[in-house]
Structure formats: C-alpha cells, structure tokens
Amino acid sequence: MSYQHILFGVDGGIVRLTLNRPDRLNSFNDAMHEEVRDALARLAEDSSARVLLLTGAGRGFCAGQDLSDRAVAPGSTPVDLGASIERNYVPLITRLQRLAMPVVCAVNGVAAGAGANLALACDIVVATRSASFIQAFAKIGLVPDSGGTYFLPRLVGSARAMGLALLGDRLSAEDAERWGLIWKCVDDATYAEEVEKIVQQLAVAPTRGLAAIKRALHASPSNSLDTQLLLERDLQRELGYSDDYREGVAAFLAKRPPQFTGR
Ligand code: T3D
Secondary structure (H helix, E strand, O other): OOOOOEEEEEEOOEEEEEEOOHHHOOOEOHHHHHHHHHHHHHHHOOOOOOEEEEEEOOOEEEOOEOHHHOOOOOOOOOOOHHHHHHHHHHHHHHHHHHOOOOEEEEEOOEEEOHHHHHHHOOOEEEEEOOOEEEOHHHHHOOOOOOOHHHHHHHHHOHHHHHHHHHHOOEEEHHHHHHHOOOOEEEOHHHHHHHHHHHHHHHHOOOHHHHHHHHHHHHHHHHOOHHHHHHHHHHHHHHHHOOHHHHHHHHHHHOOOOOOOOOO
16 A cells, blocks of 8 residues: 555664644544554564654644544534544554554644544653644534543543543643653754654664563553552563563673564
8 A cells, every 4th residue: 555644664673654644734534544554554564663653744743533524514414423433543542552562652743632642542652842732622522532531531630631621722742741641741952863762762672571561551550459460470471481581681691782682
C-alpha cells in the first residue's frame, strides 16, 4: 500500500510514523485511518522494529476526527459514529497499547479530541512547550473516546479528568507535565533533539524486556497485588531465558556496554 496521508519508515530499529495532513491539523479521515492501520500491521511483523515514534507534520499533532466528513445536511441520516469508533479508533488504540515495543509520541503542537487521547495511549509522551491538549468532545456534544475516559482519571485523577472532559478547555503542555498527563514538556528549540535521544536509547534497549514492562504496567490498575506479583514472576521467568538478559549480565560483569539485540 502506498501512503498519501502519513509518512512511514523504519531505520536502525526506529519506526517513524508521521500523521501528514497538516492543512487539517492531521485530523483523521477514513483514508488516513486505513494507512495507519496498514503501517501498524506492517511494523508488528517487522523483526527489525524496536521502537515506534508517532508524531504529526506541521504545526499540530492531531485534531481528532476530520469534522468536514461529519456535516449532516438537514433531512439526511448522520454517520453511525459507533461504527466509526469500532472500525477505526478502537483498533488504533488497542494496537498501540499491545505493540510489543515502546511507543513514543512526540506532540509537536495541538492535540485535540481523539488526537489528544491517541497521544495518551502511547507509552512516553514528549510535547513541545507550545503544544496543548484539548478534550474537544464536549464542545460538539460527544464523549471523550479513543480511551479518553479510561486514561484521564488514571493519569490525573477524577477531579481533573472531569474538569478537562466537561469543560473542553485547552491544557498547556507545561500543565500536562505538571499534572502527570505526559512524561515531559520541552522547549521547542531542543524538542527534536530530546525526542531523538529517547528513541535512540530505546532502539538499542532490550526490547522484549521493555515490552514486558509495558504489559505489566498496563495490567497493574486492574490487578490485586497478589496477581501482579505472579505476573511479574511469569514475565521474569520468560525474560530470564532471553538473549538480552544473558547479554546484560555478561556486559555488567565484564564492565563493558551491552549489545542488546531485542531477542
Ligand atoms: O466521528 C467519529 O468517527 C467519532 C470520533 C470522534 C473523535 C473526535 O476526535 S471528535 C473531536 C473532533 N475534533 C475537534 O472537535 C477539534 C476541532 N478543532 C479545533 O477545535 C481547533 O482546530 C483546534 C483547537 C484543534 C486548533 O485551533 P487553531 O485555531 O489552532 O486552528 P484552526 O484554525 O481551528 O484549524 C486550522 C485548520 O485545520 C482549519 O482549516 P482552515 O480554516 O485553515 O481551512 C480548521 O478547520 C482545520 N481543522 C482543525 N481541526 C479540524 C479541522 N478540519 C477538520 N476536522 C478537524 N477536526
């Protein structure tokens, strides 16, 4: 499949996926959804892939659903939004969450609606100081989707989740960092360099171990301590047989940098 609405490539273990409809603030239409779906399926099969970097082209990250596809002429039948969510947004979020590698989201500008929650579904979110997050749904009579009602209370607590979702106000990247919604907000001038440092580090890290960390942390909120301890045991057992664990220990004992292969 050739891509019109995204940029996609893999190099040195780093998969770069850029939403590329800048004149519409990278909002999603069906075609872009299809391309992202195809790209994520390809990367899940690519054994050279060690980390995914998701970002947007131009001045925005993503403004959610393209609303120009949602205008309802008087007398005509509205689009079934449930069908759209099921076909497009649910698989997008679950795929990112289940991807067996870290997903870094570089929020280069405004992230609104499903675009904001797409960012929150990623594992590490770095935003420019000029970026912002908007739960725009309440402004058009909708509910936060793409995991918004799941991620928000878990990340910032119920009071702030309610305020963000009900008011739909713009939250600055600085406040998003302060509130624990994202990992880091960095100056626009140094942001590209910071993001690169993170993905370069993750691209040579023990990928299977990182995937297991992600799995354990995702499972944690709904598990009891007993269940979580057993999950940690199972993951540790599995990782104890990995090439990267062997290499990590050998490198430590030999006082040399490890050469992880992701296996
Ligand atoms: O429908 C389903 O399948 C269900 C799923 C829904 C998921 C959702 O995401 S619903 C929420 C949809 N998103 C929004 O409601 C956000 C709409 N956008 C905005 O509120 C603002 O654009 C922003 C706050 C994000 C940014 O504001 P600003 O002032 O920086 O930029 P702007 O001038 O509003 O936007 C720049 C252009 O992008 C503009 O086009 P123009 O006038 O230059 O030709 C604007 O219309 C366009 N644009 C921005 N967001 C969208 C969009 N066009 C279509 N759809 C958008 N979501």
